[in-house]
Amino acid sequence: MSASDMKEKNPWHSPVAIIITVIGVIVIVALVIVAVLQNRPLAQKYKYGIVLDAGSSHTALYIYEWPAEKDNNTGRVEQKHSCKVIGPGISSYASAPQKAGESLKACMKEAEQWVPVKRHPETPLYLGATAGMRLLNIENSAASDKVFEAVGEALQKSPFSYQGARILSGQEEGAFGWVTVNYLDDRLSQGLETTGALDLGGASTQISFVSDQYDGSESPSNAVNFRLYGNDYELYTHSFLCYGKDQAQRLKLAHQTQSGPNAVEDPCQHPGYNTTKKYSVLYDSPCVSNRKPQGAPATFLHTGTGNVKQCQDVVKNIFNFTDCKYSQCSFNGVYQPSLQGPFGAFSAYYFVTSFLNLTDTSVPLEDVRKKLERYCATSWSQIVQEHPGVKEKYLAEYCFSGTYILTLLTEGYNFTSESYSNINFIKKIKGSDAGWTLGYMLNLTNMIPAEAPDSPPLPHAGYVSIVSICAVVIFILLLFSLRPLWARHCKKQQIV
Ligand SMILES: Nc1nc2c(ncn2[C@@H]2O[C@H](COP(=O)(O)OP(=O)(O)OP(=O)(O)O)[C@@H](O)[C@H]2O)c(=O)[nH]1
Numbered sequence: 001m002s003a004s005d006m007k008e009k010n011p012w013h014s015p016v017a018i019i020i021t022v023i024g025v026i027v028i029v030a031l032v033i034v035a036v037l038q039n040r041p042l043a044q045k046y047k048y049g050i051v052l053d054a055g056s057s058h059t060a061l062y063i064y065e066w067p068a069e070k071d072n073n074t075g076r077v078e079q080k081h082s083c084k085v086i087g088p089g090i091s092s093y094a095s096a097p098q099k100a101g102e103s104l105k106a107c108m109k110e111a112e113q114w115v116p117v118k119r120h121p122e123t124p125l126y127l128g129a130t131a132g133m134r135l136l137n138i139e140n141s142a143a144s145d146k147v148f149e150a151v152g153e154a155l156q157k158s159p160f161s162y163q164g165a166r167i168l169s170g171q172e173e174g175a176f177g178w179v180t181v182n183y184l185d186d187r188l189s190q191g192l193e194t195t196g197a198l199d200l201g202g203a204s205t206q207i208s209f210v211s212d213q214y215d216g217s218e219s220p221s222n223a224v225n226f227r228l229y230g231n232d233y234e235l236y237t238h239s240f241l242c243y244g245k246d247q248a249q250r251l252k253l254a255h256q257t258q259s260g261p262n263a264v265e266d267p268c269q270h271p272g273y274n275t276t277k278k279y280s281v282l283y284d285s286p287c288v289s290n291r292k293p294q295g296a297p298a299t300f301l302h303t304g305t306g307n308v309k310q311c312q313d314v315v316k317n318i319f320n321f322t323d324c325k326y327s328q329c330s331f332n333g334v335y336q337p338s339l340q341g342p343f344g345a346f347s348a349y350y351f352v353t354s355f356l357n358l359t360d361t362s363v364p365l366e367d368v369r370k371k372l373e374r375y376c377a378t379s380w381s382q383i384v385q386e387h388p389g390v391k392e393k394y395l396a397e398y399c400f401s402g403t404y405i406l407t408l409l410t411e412g413y414n415f416t417s418e419s420y421s422n423i424n425f426i427k428k429i430k431g432s433d434a435g436w437t438l439g440y441m442l443n444l445t446n447m448i449p450a451e452a453p454d455s456p457p458l459p460h461a462g463y464v465s466i467v468s469i470c471a472v473v474i475f476i477l478l479l480f481s482l483r484p485l486w487a488r489h490c491k492k493q494q495i496v
């Protein structure tokens with residue numbers, strides 16, 4: 001037998017064997033590629049969104065980040081960075097609107113550093129204004145328009161995709177705060193019992209929670225309906241304009257100055273506190289402007305007596321607990337269903353309680369009151385001496401703010417000694433600030449689906465295992481199918 005004959009008759013060179021081998025190799029390679037690529041977590045690429053929270057007391061910028069794939073995944077949006085704008089809130093620039101725009105520039109530049117350059121044009125940028133601009137709009141809508149114009153001009157110059165600036169309604173502010181807290185806690189995606197949200201700002205305060213008692217039929221204006229991840233939520237929410245802590249302080253002082261316009265002896269200030277204040281500043285807000293005493297002098301002397309019980313009585317005066325046309329109310333004739341579930345309390349609730357070491361709500365309410373009593377009774381000079389790094393503006397307010405918070409929670413919202421322990425004073429959840437901004441962005445970018453997303457039937461490791469097993473089985477079958485050819489080949493070799 002010639003060498004060429006051998007080559008022709010060699011079963012390894014028969015067309016069937018070659019086809020089987022080629023197909024086998026292709027199938028195995030294809031399966032391995034599929035196993036590796038299928039459902040594989042791709043190299044992480046991120047998308048970004050920016051929200052400016054134009055509050056009454058200041059503006060803050062938040063940058064959010066999430067993986068570019070699977071936007072709908074639970075709890076995947078995280079706060080990457082925040083920047084506090086230097087200066088007051090944008091509503092304070094009513095007489096110099098241009099400065100409102102300029103004040104945002106430093107934080108906008110910072111945002112450019114935090115978001116990768118190639119993502120700039122596709123990154124949405126929103127500005128939401130809250131109670132400060134609501135009040136300015138009531139007082140002087142032309143001035144409020146000018147502030148928005150200036151702010152819009154400044155933001156349009158940024159490389160981001162500017163989506164507009166607007167005033168949020170109190171309802172939106174409350175509802176988006178609730179979405180943020182529950183999203184960050186992964187409660188929405190898992191259909192768990194939700195957490196109520198308590199937000200205390202400078203000019204307004206919000207309460208939002210789900211109650212079995214509330215279906216929106218009584219006081220429909222307090223209802224917000226959501227369908228999120230396949231679950232329906234009927235949320236109760238209310239925003240009290242003028243009951244943020246700065247405006248509440250004005251309401252209280254306005255009440256106090258009614259009885260003697262030259263001086264206010266204030267139980268909510270520390271003994272020894274002594275400052276001359278301008279009436280024009282105190283009454284420069286629609287929350288109190290109609291209460292200015294006739295023929296009041298230009299200034300009044302504000303002194304402290306540091307008595308928490310009397311402070312509580314003065315604070316109670318700013319609430320109306322008597323008028324209620326509903327089955328039950330919080331205050332000022334506003335309907336509120338019975339409190340239910342845990343609550344997250346953020347913004348000034350947290351600033352104040354953390355300063356006063358009162359964030360532990362397992363401490364009985366009576367002990368909390370006693371602690372506050374001791375704090376308020378401490379002389380102003382001692383307070384200043386003990387807190388050298390703290391801004392005097394804040395320092396002068398903690399006695400009032402602590403008393404206001406306890407009064408608002410217990411007398412206003414009807415938290416009892418027992419339900420008080422359901423409150424968690426929080427600043428951040430898993431690294432993201434609690435507040436309305438994240439909920440606002442999730443809503444505007446449609447990032448929370450109404451229906452539960454389809455989860456893959458198997459995790460990535462499961463796909464790889466199954467495909468590997470298939471590949472091994474096919475390889476074994478291939479070997480078996482080639483066995484007769486291999487046997488014939490060996491036989492021929494022996495003959496030769
Ligand atoms: N003690 C303390 N107070 C703060 C701090 N930051 C803000 N505040 C005060 O806490 C109150 C609430 O602050 P924010 O939650 O920022 O209020 P805002 O968003 O400007 O106001 P709204 O538009 O009513 O929501 C205001 O009286 C602020 O002056 C802080 O770091 N420490």
Ligand SMILES: [Ca+2]
Pocket residue numbers: 055056130200201202347
């Ligand atoms: Ca706020």
